Amino acid sequence: MNSQQFREFAKAAIDLIADYMDNIRTRDVLPSVEPGYLLKVMPEEAPEEPEEWKNVLSDFTQDILPGITHWHSPRFHAFYPTGSSYASIVGNLLSDGLGVIGFSWMSSPACTELEVVTMNWLGKLLGLPEQFLNCSTGPGGGVIQGSASEATLVGLLVAKEKTVRKLLKMNPNLDEGEIKAKLVAYTSDQCNSSVEKAGLLGSMKMRLLKADADGRLRGDTLKKAFEEDIEQGLIPCYVIANLGTTGTCAFDPLHELGPVCNAAGVWLHVDAAYAGAAFICPEYRHLMKGIEFVDSFDVNPHKWMLVNFDCSAMWVKNGYDLINTFDVQRIYLDDIKTTIKIPDYRHWQMPLGRRFRALKLWTVLRIYGAEGLRNHIRNQISLAQYFAKLARADNRVVVEPESSMGLVCFRLIDGDKVTKKLLENLTEKKKVYMVAGSYRGRYMIRFVICSRVTKKEDIDYSWNTIKEEINVLCSEEIHTKTQIPAIQHLDAVKLCEKSK
Template identity: 80%
Template sequence: MDSQQFREFGKAAIDLMADYYDTIRTRDVLPSVEPGYLLKLLPENAPEEPESWKDVLNDFSQSIMPGITHWHSPQFHAFYPTGSSFPGIVGGLLSDSLAVIGFSWMSSPACTELEVVTMNWLGKLLGLPEEFLNCSDGPGGGVIQGSASEATLVGLLVAKNKTVHRLMRNDPTLNEGELNAKLVAYTSDQCNSSVEKSGLLGSMKMRLLKSDPEGRLRGETLKNAFEEDRAKGLIPCYVIANLGTTGTCAFDPLYELGPVCNESDVWLHVDAAYAGAAFICPEFRGLMKGVEYADSFDFNPHKWMLVNFDCSAMWVKNGYDLINTFDIQRIYLDDVKTDIKIPDYRHWQIPLGRRFRALKLWTVLRIYGAEGIRNHLRNQISLAQHFAKLVREDDRFLVEPEPSMGLVCFRLKDGDIVTKKLLENLTEKKQIYMVAATYRGRYIIRFVVCSNLTTRQDIEISWNKIRQEADTIIQPTIHTKSQIPAINHFEILSSCEKSK
């Protein structure tokens, strides 16, 4: 393919995707395909001869698109958002076009330095303590990881290395292997699965501590766990606090957990994967009170901040902790020596190579500006509040716990079985997608405002689909407080008399 064909192919692909976003509301959120559908459509072997890019795009439309779950549909309300925006797409295109591997400064100076700049910008927007930033006088700084999962694992491996070497310095007779076997990590029973997985990958026992009734890990619980394990001869090493849990978007109190960790010389990592973006809005920064106690902090701009995957922003108080853990020298990796504080990012991550992710972050920050991003976040929170209001106006439903950020959890008063049936029926129809969680032992449905295309009307369309499905599985007996007129549907204005 020459440059002229590249221009034609690229323009056609961009037109195709622009049309896709313009018409995404006309598509079912979930695909109507069976497992193995694509294996039957595509050849068993790669083509021997070159094929036309027009045929590639045609097959993309005819074979690939039917099997896509449309994460950016305004009727996609599952999990949490995955970021996407036209500026983010262009930033990714620029990164892919340059195709640099920025493991050192010399391998592409702009790749390293733009990351330093954008991570400083972003850290300041969040209101992080200055000691976490590259522009501080200390050894702190930010790095873009591939995901929050990677950041959690990086933190665990660094904490493991730092703890073992600290203990061996204090007592040279200690055995490294025996120490590693005694290390323990701690987190809430509301943690993301990736947090528990980091313990498996890092060969460290991970204790999931019971959260309080609001889904938060409390300082007293953590302190008691430390004492229990020390009594067994174990060594507390690593704590992962959650700012915005996956199930209900609960916020662990860092101001309680932090002092417990600091007093015991235990690494505190903050996982704010989804909700961390909200701290760009000053009114939400109280939720990270106590962040100054943390050793590392991570959130995903590729979730709620309009940056396309992958872009996970991680800051540490001391970059030398990472370097001491991951520094492997080879003569071919020798780099330019300088008095300027420029990180060698290959020592700050698990892989050697790294993509020019900062281009996506830089592009989004430039095109939207801080105020544009704040407007986006506040708008999505207001849409979630509107949905919660609609649910509360129907006597058959309960909203619980209280909505948090762009997440609203709800259930039918008639119980877990009928709530589960409601979600199953909606999923089967493929027009709206949500997933379940549990709260205080009850089955709940999570409704997240995900797509940056979502409007108030989209919220009302989603609610109508939910309400209409409830009509089919609950015997109508009483009127609800208020309803939105259904679309192409005979509306039954009722709810269940037996609701509790």
């Protein structure tokens, strides 16, 4: 493909994407395909000869699009948002066009330095303490990881290495393997599955501590767990606090957990993957009270800040902790002597190679501005509150807990079985998409504002679709209940006849 063909192909693809977004409301949010559908229509072997780009785009439209779950449909209310915007798409295009691998400063200076700049910008917008920023006088700084899952694992590995080094320095006669076998990580039983997975990948026991009635991990619970493990000869090493749990978007109190961790010399990492983006709005920063006690903090711009996946922003108080964990030297990687202020990011992550991800963050920050991003988040929160108001007005529906950020959890008053049936029926009809959760032992449905194009009328559409299905279920329930006396009467008649 030459440059002229590239121009034609790329322009046609951009038109296709723009048309897709302009008309996304005309599509069912879930696809109507069966498992294996694509395997049946795709050739078994790769093509031997080059094909025309028009044929490729035609097959994309005909074969690929029918199997897509439309995450950016305003009727997609499952999981949490995945960011997307035209500004970010252009940033990705520029990154892919340059095709650089920015593992060191010399491998592409702008790749490293723009990441430093944008992470400083974003850290300041979130209201993070200055000590987390590259522009501070200390050794703190930010780095773009692939996902919150990756950031949690990076934090665990760094905490593990730091703890082992500290204990060996105190007593060189200790056995490194025995130390590692005794290390323990802690988090809430409301954590994301990726947090538990980090324990598996990092070979560290992960204790899921019981959250309180509101889904928060409390300081007293953590302190008691530390004491129990220390008494058994174990070593507390790593704690993951959640600012915005997956199930109910609950916020762990950092001001309680932080002092417990600091007193015990335990690394405290914050997983604020979704809800942390709201801290660009000053009115929500009270939810991260105690952030000064934290060792590392992560939020996903690729969730709620209109940046396309993957772009997970992680800050640490001390960049040298990462370097001491991940620095592996080779002669072909010799570079100028960089500092914490201009880092070699290969020492701040697990992979060696890295994409120029800062470009899409930079384009979004430039095109939307801080105020545009604040408006986006505030608007989505107001839409969630609007949905909660509609749901509360129906006496068949219970909204609990209170809506948090862009999430509303609800259930039917008739019980878990009927609530589950409601979700199953709605999923089968493919008009709106939600997923289940649990709260205080009850089955519930999670309704999240996800798409950047969601409007009030879209919430009306989704609620009316849900309400229509509730009407059907409730009429069926009433019909079933009215049949019970009749059935009991027939049974009684049969019994009487039998006795004669």
